Amino acid sequence: MNMVKSSILALALAAAGVGSAFAAGPVQLTIDAGKPGPMINKNVYGQFAEHLGTGIYEGMWVGPKSKIPNTKGWRNDVVGALKKLHVPLVRWPGGCFADEYHWKDGIGPREKRPVKVNTNWGGVEENNAVGTHEFFDLIDLLGADAYVNGNLGSGSVQEMSEWLEYLTSDSKSTLANARRKNGRNEPFKVAYFAIGNEAWGCGGNMTPAYYTDLYKNYYNLMKAPADKRPKFIASGGNDYDTTWTDTLSRELKGRTDAISFHYYTIPTGKWDVKGAATGFAENEWISTVANTLKLDGMIKNNVAKLDKNDPEKKIGLYVDEWGTWYDVEKGTNAGFLFQQNTIRDAVVAALNFNMFHEHAERVQMTNIAQMVNVLQSMIITEKDKMLLTPTYHAYSMYVPFQGATTLPVKLENNAAYTLGAASVPGISASAARGKDGKTYLALVNTNPGKAADVVINVAGKQVNAVSGSVLTADKMDAHNTFKNAQAVKPAPFSARAAGGKLTVAVPAKSVIVLSVEG
Structure with a gap:
């Protein structure tokens, strides 16, 4: 009975525009470092x-x-x-x-x-x-x-x-x-x-x-x-x-x-x-x-x-x-x-x-x-x-x-961010091998009200950690002013693998750029 009620509640919330809140499990992201693509001019x-x-x-x-x-x-x-x-x-x-x-x-x-x-x-x-x-x-x-x-x-x-x-x-x-x-x-x-x-x-x-x-x-x-x-x-x-x-x-x-x-x-x-x-x-x-x-x-x-x-x-x-x-x-x-x-x-x-x-x-x-x-x-x-x-x-x-070289990215279980009749992918991602030889990953969470967990995999390699910066804010219209010029600015970000997996918690309405470490 409780399971039925939960299902009905989830459907009701989805219809109201917050269905992504009930996505099953984290987003799975795989970078295929062995198949480099064109250079980013x-x-x-x-x-x-x-x-x-x-x-x-x-x-x-x-x-x-x-x-x-x-x-x-x-x-x-x-x-x-x-x-x-x-x-x-x-x-x-x-x-x-x-x-x-x-x-x-x-x-x-x-x-x-x-x-x-x-x-x-x-x-x-x-x-x-x-x-x-x-x-x-x-x-x-x-x-x-x-x-x-x-x-x-x-x-x-x-x-x-x-x-x-x-x-x-x-x-x-x-x-x-x-x-x-x-x-x-x-x-x-x-x-x-x-x-x-x-x-x-x-x-x-x-x-x-x-x-x-x-x-x-x-x-x-x-x-x-x-x-x-x-x-x-x-x-x-x-x-x-x-x-x-x-x-x-x-x-x-x-x-x-x-x-x-x-x-x-x-x-x-x-x-x-x-x-x-x-x-x-x-x-x-x-x-x-x-x-x-x-x-x-x-x-x-x-x-x-x-x-x-x-x-x-x-x-x-x-x-x-x-x-x-x-x-x-x-x-x-x-x-x-x-x-x-x-x-x-x-x-x-x-x-x-x-x-x-x-x-x-x-x-x-x-x-x-x-x-x-x-x-x-x-x-x-x-x-x-x-x-x-x-x-x-x-x-x-x-x-x-x-000047980096693009690397293919595959996203699975990428729940949509939905509001009314509008719906967009919850996570956007891009990866590339930089001129310095490092692998870089960019993540964007389009949902302004909900964080998302992203499990990162690099095909054929073990990923131990990521480090970089995150840009986010508390309000959808947060901006810098001459009275508070530092209201919105990047902050350091890092995560380490646990139990053989590396999971990144991507805050709501955020941009993250990471260096992927083996």
Whole structure:
């Protein structure tokens, strides 16, 4: 009788949305270290800095005369924090801003540069204080690679080709000499160059066929010395649209190294009312997780188009804009896209990392939006103050995966986290062999209210212990503030085998990255 009552109670609780609480036994996780997969390109952890709100001005650039400590105008505190993430690459100047940016406005003496209006983001004045040379100063300070996004929307073939010449020419041409006059004798190293951005939308409202013809024209006239020629990126689609990837991978073979793809995680799935960054209910926690996990299917669908049209696998899929997008914080400029950053954002970031690792063969670059003060940022600043967000900490924890080799992971008995009609896997995992030879394991618990036990096995090997760090919090919207900048931060984590098994207790709403010890 008691057993029957227990069964009825379990079914009732499952229907109420807490069925995962009665999963039988721990999650079983097996790493197959004997079957290494593709390498995780370091650029999967790339960043994005657009002329948007205080993302660059104030947040990163204060100018060389500022009282805030800086190097060549870039804030020392922000640069120092970003360097700890081993930032591999930065995309600039946009975004939508890129297709209204005219590069000659941003060179020469800063006091003589024209003042424009940033029509995309807030209608504020753009004084062009940060231009080509300033951006490459940042690149040099970070020790990162440069990803430059060219203006296809409002520019011209001549303008874009001349920018590439200015950047890369080692000749005595007028443009190369102008670069020298402006302070840079040697050519800049441009690792990647995109021809346009979001051509389907703010970059020109084009069709794939029209953009393809334009791309061919521009690409044909983009000249650079062979040893300084960047990899070229074509502006692809977004969300569930695979038409762009299909068309571009058929028509641009041999002319592009990658096709871009954009996807933003919105709690409600609606652009007009996206959902709040803080103070949200659990239904928006699970909807956010569920919506970010949709990216996996989108990547698979686009990769299928690439596999059909590019079986040689010469074209990458670059998710060069992604992240959470909420309603802007009350009292801020709606065009500045400032939002708070919580433990939910760290969980979203880690889930995306795990997905990107799963598709490492094609997904060779991603760029979160954005670095500072905009959308899902790493850092928030206020005048001379700076704090690190939970998303920053997620990036910091995943540093060992840069350049690592993926290892297959099998999850069994992985109970779902369910709330109402929504249901997502309770545990997400990814494993890799780091450049240091160690095996690393990342675990994400999507359930905000219940811990999960995970038994770790490495096929053919005995696992004695794991050590690393854990990021979690007591509340779903826990975040760092200038009054309490350490509210959400990683803590040391370790576990040892007992009775021949190694069981890791993964806290609710947490991200864990571990080194597996034999």
